[in-house]
Amino acid sequence: MSENKETSTFEPVKRGRGRPRKDSEFVSLSKELIAQKALEIAGAEGYDALTMHRLAAEFKATPRALYNYVTDRQEVINLAVERFLSINPLIEFDCTDWERGVREAYNATRNAYRAYPRASQMTIDEKLVVKPGPMRNRLIERILQFYVDIGLELKQAVALVRALERDVLGFVMHVDYYYDRRSANAPDYISSPVPVQQLEAYPEVSTPLARQALELPQQDSDELFEEVIELRLLAIERMREINGVAGQEQE
Known part of the structure; x- marks a missing residue:
């Protein structure tokens, strides 16, 4: 699995007309800190709970202090979503050991969702136009390519990508959320x-x-999640059998 190192390019936004002076608040903030705290709130309580007043209270500041770094609540939502997606590692799949690749994809997704269980529900909590950044595109393209490379049709690969999100999100919210x-x-x-x-x-x-x-x-919960993975592996193996590729690795 490749290591996904985060690099921060966050800079305070320039103060516009009517924006409070930066030295009016004695709080050390940055976009990176705001994004992380916003993700923690949304991950635990949902995006509805992520208000400027709530976020400011977490820093023991006033909402106007945040506006030295972000333009509005929409930007805060986008930062939280982008940060959530960035913690999903880009897995280096090995098609000669595809079962291991599926396990890694499931476990990595579970780890991310479990840390912030409600962060993936941005379309459920409220209707927002979210700009999550390019990370999701890279993640989805890589796993689609993996499924195609192990002998699945694109339609089957798409179905499995959907199943991955449903399987893991459903498990995290129904099982991990309770057990944890x-x-x-x-x-x-x-x-x-x-x-x-x-x-x-x-x-x-x-x-x-x-x-x-x-x-x-x-x-x-770990044993129950292993059942989820095993059932999905059986489904993938059956698809490969139907496509006539199962067992070719040993030939």
Whole structure:
């Protein structure tokens, strides 16, 4: 996996007419700091929570201090999205070991989404025109090329890119978000198909298989995510079989 080093080119914007003097606020800020804090707020609470007043409060400053560095809230949103996308590494795929490449793509995406679980929901929280920068273009093109190179049709590759985002985002929001925030003695509502509390609440419903499933070993979130990857690997292998490329590496 290639290392994705961030370089900061952020500079304070020039003060325009009516803009407060920079020395009017005794706070050390930069676009980089604002972008990171904005991502932390949006990642934990969603973009609706990312207001200029809330952001300023995180720095113990007033909103006018922020305007020495950003023009408006829209720019703050764009900075947060761009920073979120920049933490996704550009994976160096090896087509001779495509299963490893799929695993790396899934795990890297999970790590990014898990750190800022709501940051990818910019189109859900509110209707904004977001300019996320070129990083997403590079990420999508690279993984599309990988899927095509291992023998999939472009339509199949597109479907798998969509599946990657749905699989990981759904898992992070439904499973990781719960596991990462629950207390040590909290009941497990995730690893079983139907929690025992739900089964006991409706004893009149016959659920022999669901009750038998409760006796299986409990799984943590990493083990549950491995199931997601394994299911996707099986789907990819089947697509390659249909396309007549599966097994050619050993020939």
